[in-house]
Amino acid sequence: MPELPEVQTVVDTLRPAAVGRAVARVDVHRPDVVVPASADLAAGTVGRTITGLDRRGKRIVFTLDDASRFYVHLGMTGRLTLDRPGDPLARHTHVVWHLVGEPRQVRFRDPRRFGGVWWLGADGSPEGTMGPEPLGLAAAELGRRLAGTTRAVKVALLDQAVVAGLGNIYVDESLHAAGIHPTTRASALSADQVAGLNRAVQRVLRRALRHGGSTLRDYRDANGDAGAFQKLHAVYDRAGQACRRCRTPVERIVLGGRSTHFCPRCQPAAAAPVSRP
């Protein structure tokens, strides 16, 4: 479910209820969603106060008053929601945090379990090999990162080590907004194309943030509300439908194993695209 706009919206809707609250109790219904397996999430969080809630890439980072941290990744179908104790516990709810002085509890639910909870302690970092945040990124830096790979620009932008936070929806939407064909080799982009792409990424992400992200199926913010940006998608999940800019039918191909949507008129094929089957 989650790319940068969705994850940021979860953080924004969860923060007022969570930050400043002490953790009264943690129910771990499914211990194997906690990484590493040796971590004791309950022991590390009960009695601590949540002092920070932030997003880094697609990771939701909780900071506690003893400087220990953990992050939640929503994977494909994960949700972090605020629910009343009386609300029925949905299937695949793996962890519940009870807070002091906040009637709602924080529930982590993830049917496919591609997501999870990563315990960092006081010394660990949520960074990993993640690249920079796309909002505020300089075009020259994006250009340096794309120049280093011959992969299709679509595939390169999905790589969290290149830029953090983009996923299948926003890569397709950004490439459309920039007028760049998804099979174009990343290293073959001109400086002008990179600059345009950088602007397009930021414009698309900011618009999506204003609309609370995209809800295709699973995504909800912490209050359980769906996003609205899916109604404004130009190409994503719109194969065969009219491009919102030029009315040409949107095409769908597979790149990097992922559905890829583009407008053949707005995004003309490059002279030497990455070959595809």
Add this chain to the structure above:
DNA sequence: GTCCATGTTCTTTA
């Protein structure tokens, strides 16, 4: 039954 899905990581291939 089939195919597909907002993601990441491991394995295989070139």
Add this chain to the structure above:
DNA sequence: CTAAAGAACATGGA
């Protein structure tokens, strides 16, 4: 050796 391509993970909906 490295980079790229493909498979795998687990569940549910169309």
